[in-house]
Amino acid sequence: MGNRLQDKVVVITGSTKGIGKGIALMCAEEGAKVVVSGRNRDAGNAVVEEIQIRYETEAIFIQKDISSEQACKELIEESVAHFGRIDGLVNNAGIFPRGTILDTTEDLFDAIFDVNIKGAFFCSKYAIKEMLKMGKGSIVQIGSTNGYAGGENLVAYSCAKGAMLTLNKSIATHYAKKQIRSNWITVGWVASEGEIELHESMGTSKEKLVEWAESAIPSGRMQTAEDMAYGVVYLLSNESSQVTGTELHINGGLD
Numbered sequence: 712m713g714n715r716l717q718d719k720v721v722v723i724t725g726s727t728k729g730i731g732k733g734i735a736l737m738c739a740e741e742g743a744k745v746v747v748s749g750r751n752r753d754a755g756n757a758v759v760e761e762i763q764i765r766y767e768t769e770a771i772f773i774q775k776d777i778s779s780e781q782a783c784k785e786l787i788e789e790s791v792a793h794f795g796r797i798d799g800l801v802n803n804a805g806i807f808p809r810g811t812i813l814d815t816t817e818d819l820f821d822a823i824f825d826v827n828i829k830g831a832f833f834c835s836k837y838a839i840k841e842m843l844k845m846g847k848g849s850i851v852q853i854g855s856t857n858g859y860a861g862g863e864n865l866v867a868y869s870c871a872k873g874a875m876l877t878l879n880k881s882i883a884t885h886y887a888k889k890q891i892r893s894n895w896i897t898v899g900w901v902a903s904e905g906e907i908e909l910h911e912s913m914g915t916s917k918e919k920l921v922e923w924a925e926s927a928i929p930s931g932r933m934q935t936a937e938d939m940a941y942g943v944v945y946l947l948s949n950e951s952s953q954v955t956g957t958e959l960h961i962n963g964g965l966d
Contacts, residue, residue: 725804733936899962
């Protein structure tokens with residue numbers, strides 16, 4: 712167990728599985744007190760139990776669907792009620808159903824934007840309010856290569872991630888003097904549970920997915936949740952106290 716985040720309180724949205732779970736585990740390993748959040752109570756409690764057993768640090772689960780401002784407000788308020796403060800927020804929650812611009816319905820568009828950018832926006836809003844009381848804080852936005860141009864069949868998701876990139880710059884610019892930082896991580900191609908399930912539903916096996924990725928990614932392999940977590944820990948730690956508004960590409964050279 713390290714101490715890079717010793718006693719920092721870190722809230723991680725969408726952390727019941729996949730990248731978010733990997734981030735939660737590594738933050739706990741580095742000494743953080745972790746708020747695991749998501750929609751699945753059983754999965755969330757399982758992550759908390761794993762943290763407590765493996766790292767003997769404090770962790771709680773707060774069940775929230777952050778597609779509304781009220782839920783975001785409650786997540787931050789309940790975290791502060793338990794731990795007394797917030798030092799770090801990781802905006803990881805996201806959904807990525809496929810759809811071109813021609814077949815994306817209004818309902819699909821709204822669902823993607825509600826989670827992927829409204830959630831990040833309002834969690835950041837209420838976290839910043841608490842961080843201002845502390846005189847410092849760090850926010851990490853979990854982005855995507857799709858935030859820059861985007862795939863043809865991920866157009867709404869890509870637009871939401873593009874908005875997150877702008878949110879990151881806005882917070883970094885306007886709150887640096889308050890010692891509140893915001894940084895973005897460009898996630899490459901990760902074989903998360905959601906990614907595997909989605910491709911399997913379309914008839915592509917995990918093995919075939921990995922084969923595609925290895926041929927497409929310059930580094931020759933898919934990224935892992937741990938790859939992302941290393942970057943998050945750095946951006947939450949005191950080591951990055953002068954780092955804000957950056958875009959950390961953890962994508963193996965994938966454009």
